[in-house]
Amino acid sequence: MKRFSGISAGLLAIALTVSGCAHYSPPNEGWIALFDGTHLNNWNRVGNANWRVLGGVVQADSSDNTGSSFLVSKNAYKDFDLRIEFWVSHDANSGIFMRCANPKKITDRTCYEANIFDQRKDPSYGTGGIVHLAQIKPMPKAGGKWNLYEITARGSELTVKLNGNTSAYLRDTKFASGPIALQWGRGIVKFRKVHIRPL
Numbered sequence: 001m002k003r004f005s006g007i008s009a010g011l012l013a014i015a016l017t018v019s020g021c022a023h024y025s026p027p028n029e030g031w032i033a034l035f036d037g038t039h040l041n042n043w044n045r046v047g048n049a050n051w052r053v054l055g056g057v058v059q060a061d062s063s064d065n066t067g068s069s070f071l072v073s074k075n076a077y078k079d080f081d082l083r084i085e086f087w088v089s090h091d092a093n094s095g096i097f098m099r100c101a102n103p104k105k106i107t108d109r110t111c112y113e114a115n116i117f118d119q120r121k122d123p124s125y126g127t128g129g130i131v132h133l134a135q136i137k138p139m140p141k142a143g144g145k146w147n148l149y150e151i152t153a154r155g156s157e158l159t160v161k162l163n164g165n166t167s168a169y170l171r172d173t174k175f176a177s178g179p180i181a182l183q184w185g186r187g188i189v190k191f192r193k194v195h196i197r198p199l
Contacts, residue, residue, distance in 0.1 A: 031083075034073060034180070035194035043071040046106055049184040057087075057192045060184040070097070070106045070181040078177040079199040082151040085192045086116060090143030092187030093117045095131070098153060099175035106181045108132060114151055114160045114168070117185075118143045128167030130160060136167050154199060
């Protein structure tokens with residue numbers, strides 16, 4: 001009986017290990033895990049948000065300075081598919097910034113931003129939209145649940161899908177290449193399964 005329990009415990013441990021690895025593996029060949037649930041080695045920090053990795057998720061909920069904080073990818077990307085799962089509180093301000101012109105100064109004027117901001121005063125550029133450039137109406141709500149952003153940048157075209165539905169489309173040539181940035185602006189912000197596929 002003890003031997004059976006030991007074997008069962010061993011098999012359970014192996015199963016948990018395998019499932020844990022599979023949970024954060026890229027979707028298929030060609031994808032790169034920018035965040036695999038274990039470390040932030042692929043990112044630089046800009047700002048002072050309390051980013052930390054807990055239970056396979058990177059999250060922040062405060063900063064000791066005013067203004068936004070970011071995790072900025074160490075590599076720049078031109079054309080790509082990007083998949084990011086995120087969870088935010090209802091009062092959160094966050095976003096996915098792409099092709100940023102200056103990796104040390106991230107703004108919605110120096111990058112393309114797929115917004116995550118359910119309480120934005122002008123909802124036309126809120127969650128699901130590309131700030132200043134591609135409106136969304138009606139604006140979906142993302143707070144309090146896990147969501148999936150699928151973003152494709154190809155030449156001058158930028159397509160944003162939120163939870164399987166196209167929420168924004170843009171043709172623009174302002175930013176051709178640059179890093180990816182994940183934002184904390186306020187509230188509770190969590191990211192997991194951050195994968196990119198260069199095209």
